[in-house]
Amino acid sequence: MNTQFWVVQAFNGISYGALLFLVGAGLSLIFGVMRIVNLSHGSYFLLGGYVALSVIGTTGSWLLSIPIATLTIAVVGLIMERLFLRPEGHAKLVRDAVIALGTALVIRLLIGPILPRLLPGQIGAIIQVTLVVIVLAIPIFLLLQRISAVAIEADLLRQVLMTVGFAFLFQQAALDIWGGNNFDIQPPSALTQSLVIGDIYLPLYRLFMIVGALVIGIALWLAMEKTRMGAAVRATVDDAQMARGVGIDTNKISMLIFALGAGMAALGGVIGGAFLGVYPGLDFEMLPIAFAVVIIGGMGSLGGAAIGALLVGLADNFGKALFPELAYFTLYAPMVLILAIKPTGLFGRD
Amino acid sequence: MGTQNFKIAVVVVSLLALLIVVPYCNSFVVLLATRAMVFAILAMSLDILLGFTGLPSLGQAAYFGVGAYLTAILANNYGFGLKWDFWLMIPIGMAVGGVLAAFFGLFAIRATGTYFLMITLALGQCVWGLAYRWNSMTGGDNGITMKGGRPQFGFDLSNHINFFYLTFAFFAATLLALYVLVRSPFGKSLLGIRERELRMRILGYNVWLHKYVAFIIAGAFGGLSGVLWAHANGIVTPETLVLTTSVDALLMTVLGGAGTLVGGAIGSAIVFGLREYVSTLVPWWQYVLGGVYVLTILYLPTGLMGIPERIKQWRNSQKKHETAKMASAPS
Numbered sequence: 001m002n003t004q005f006w007v008v009q010a011f012n013g014i015s016y017g018a019l020l021f022l023v024g025a026g027l028s029l030i031f032g033v034m035r036i037v038n039l040s041h042g043s044y045f046l047l048g049g050y051v052a053l054s055v056i057g058t059t060g061s062w063l064l065s066i067p068i069a070t071l072t073i074a075v076v077g078l079i080m081e082r083l084f085l086r087p088e089g090h091a092k093l094v095r096d097a098v099i100a101l102g103t104a105l106v107i108r109l110l111i112g113p114i115l116p117r118l119l120p121g122q123i124g125a126i127i128q129v130t131l132v133v134i135v136l137a138i139p140i141f142l143l144l145q146r147i148s149a150v151a152i153e154a155d156l157l158r159q160v161l162m163t164v165g166f167a168f169l170f171q172q173a174a175l176d177i178w179g180g181n182n183f184d185i186q187p188p189s190a191l192t193q194s195l196v197i198g199d200i201y202l203p204l205y206r207l208f209m210i211v212g213a214l215v216i217g218i219a220l221w222l223a224m225e226k227t228r229m230g231a232a233v234r235a236t237v238d239d240a241q242m243a244r245g246v247g248i249d250t251n252k253i254s255m256l257i258f259a260l261g262a263g264m265a266a267l268g269g270v271i272g273g274a275f276l277g278v279y280p281g282l283d284f285e286m287l288p289i290a291f292a293v294v295i296i297g298g299m300g301s302l303g304g305a306a307i308g309a310l311l312v313g314l315a316d317n318f319g320k321a322l323f324p325e326l327a328y329f330t331l332y333a334p335m336v337l338i339l340a341i342k343p344t345g346l347f348g349r350d
Numbered sequence: 351m352g353t354q355n356f357k358i359a360v361v362v363v364s365l366l367a368l369l370i371v372v373p374y375c376n377s378f379v380v381l382l383a384t385r386a387m388v389f390a391i392l393a394m395s396l397d398i399l400l401g402f403t404g405l406p407s408l409g410q411a412a413y414f415g416v417g418a419y420l421t422a423i424l425a426n427n428y429g430f431g432l433k434w435d436f437w438l439m440i441p442i443g444m445a446v447g448g449v450l451a452a453f454f455g456l457f458a459i460r461a462t463g464t465y466f467l468m469i470t471l472a473l474g475q476c477v478w479g480l481a482y483r484w485n486s487m488t489g490g491d492n493g494i495t496m497k498g499g500r501p502q503f504g505f506d507l508s509n510h511i512n513f514f515y516l517t518f519a520f521f522a523a524t525l526l527a528l529y530v531l532v533r534s535p536f537g538k539s540l541l542g543i544r545e546r547e548l549r550m551r552i553l554g555y556n557v558w559l560h561k562y563v564a565f566i567i568a569g570a571f572g573g574l575s576g577v578l579w580a581h582a583n584g585i586v587t588p589e590t591l592v593l594t595t596s597v598d599a600l601l602m603t604v605l606g607g608a609g610t611l612v613g614g615a616i617g618s619a620i621v622f623g624l625r626e627y628v629s630t631l632v633p634w635w636q637y638v639l640g641g642v643y644v645l646t647i648l649y650l651p652t653g654l655m656g657i658p659e660r661i662k663q664w665r666n667s668q669k670k671h672e673t674a675k676m677a678s679a680p681s
Contacts, residue, residue: 102637150647158647162643325485328475332473335472339468
């Protein structure tokens with residue numbers, strides 16, 4: 001245990017913290033604005049990594065994969081938020097239609113082996129499937145219209161389970177599209193070198209992560225503190241009802257923040273894919289760690305997420321190096337203590 | 351009261367049907383039913399918190415896992431619990447679940463809403479972290495295989511049907527015990543806390559203590575289900591403790607109907623049926639599971655057990671509608 005050990009571990013911890021900041025900041029803002037405990041946040045992280053893999057596979061450009069993965073998953077988050085978490089007006093009809101089509105598709109696939117040819121003749125398989133699904137979907141849609149859906153906005157538990165349901169759907173979709181193998185995202189060779197200071201090797205990629213997270217963090221902080229939009233977001237975090245009262249469109253804010261959070265998690269997935277890998281199950285591994293970040297820092301606070309990410313990153317690295325058998329315990333026990341002593345987190349506002 | 355007796359009769363008849371029909375099915379169904387009943391015990395223990403006290407816990411797998419790991423460690427390292435002393439393992443497992451819940455409850459009970467969700471999640475993750483990394487004790491990622499097989503004490507539990515009977519007995523006993531509990535004055539106070547905590551506090555009830563005791567009871571039955579799971583599954587891995595196990599238990603309870611006890615059992619049967627059965631048919635069973643989550647959350651606010659009530663309400667409203675039409679029509 002010499003200085004070198006401590007420097008390298010601290011460096012690794014800080015750079016892991018930089019990654020965690022990307023995941024945690026979005027989760028924290030989503031909670032602050034919408035009061036939603038989003039259990040599909042880990043899925044955005046994983047899907048971001050997968051989308052980046054596809055982009056790299058087709059274009060060969062790592063740099064291009066970052067904005068594409070971020071934007072794609074931001075749109076996925078946006079659709080999920082608009083249709084399922086905060087549906088308004090016509091969005092409810094679209095949601096019911098989507099559910100009806102999905103259910104019909106599952107039913108068609110389930111009865112497929114039993115009734116291989118529902119429609120005889122020359123009709124091709126795709127047309128046949130489409131026809132059967134549409135025929136099945138119409139009564140389901142009408143039925144769903146009769147049963148009024150529950151408004152889940154005010155129900156904590158229902159929101160949680162809804163997001164878990166999506167996490168399972170995303171997991172299966174990822175498995176179907178990208179298979180069950182472990183992948184690594186190869187960063188450009190310029191970033192794979194190391195910075196040598198004395199006898200300490202610091203991987204350039206990890207330095208890049210720290211700088212990247214700093215830039216994004218400062219940009220977000222400026223946006224939150226200096227722009228009108230940021231002020232509206234902060235007002236919504238503090239008191240959504242009051243914010244609506246003074247004419248802030250909290251609906252739009254929640255939409256934007258949800259997309260932003262999903263996009264940032266996906267960005268984390270791309271960046272983290274280089275040393276965590278991209279593999280099935282990563283989503284539910286990342287999720288509780290992201291919650292540890294949010295809880296320790298305090299829900300709804302950007303600065304809190306930064307401090308939380310740093311602490312969790314360090315605790316994770318030193319825990320694994322110093323007490324390998326207690327590694328995850330040293331991560332979650334502080335989370336319990338902070339919740340028990342100061343439930344709003346180190347920097348949370350209540 | 352009549353409807354209550356009717357409901358009890360339906361439950362008893364269904365239980366008897368289960369007991370009689372399942373042993374004649376193939377071993378796949380027997381195993382499936384056994385596992386579903388073990389999880390039903392876990393879901394019912396969670397229902398005490400969620401349905402009757404209004405505490406949505408995201409960490410119920412902790413007690414389940416602790417019971418399972420303790421059973422596996424004692425059996426493998428000390429040969430304990432594999433003969434008649436299996437009957438000692440049951441109270442030991444419940445005690446460990448209860449003691450763990452008593453410790454965790456000190457942290458968790460004060461929290462409400464999101465914070466309760468988060469703190470139970472963190473507590474559950476603490477236990478998972480220990481199981482996952484404490485290699486010398488828990489076998490780490492590989493878990494512990496039950497080398498000694500299932501207990502034998504004249505009644506050979508390695509026979510799947512015998513083990514089904516045993517699990518059934520514990521399942522029915524848990525259902526009965528928890529039913530008695532929720533019908534007791536204590537259970538009524540829990541309902542009061544769920545409905546309006548402040549009022550109960552003003553009436554002089556020690557709300558914290560009520561929640562705390564409910565938390566311990568839920569933990570104890572979680573431990574019981576863990577003991578059974580270790581023997582049902584034959585291997586105990588950190589998978590038993592992951593967040594998704596806790597979440598599954600929540601879904602089972604909500605799907606069947608929170609606050610009904612039986613709902614947890616129905617939900618467990620459906621989730622297990624879907625997972626184990628559909629996964630043998632098609633590789634994409636998780637779409638079905640995810641779909642069940644979304645549909646339950648959006649369209650079944652009171653769970654499957656609430657459907658008769660909803661149909662009744664709907665019919666009544668239709669009738670009212672008709673009578674209103676008749677009254678307004680010119681005679």
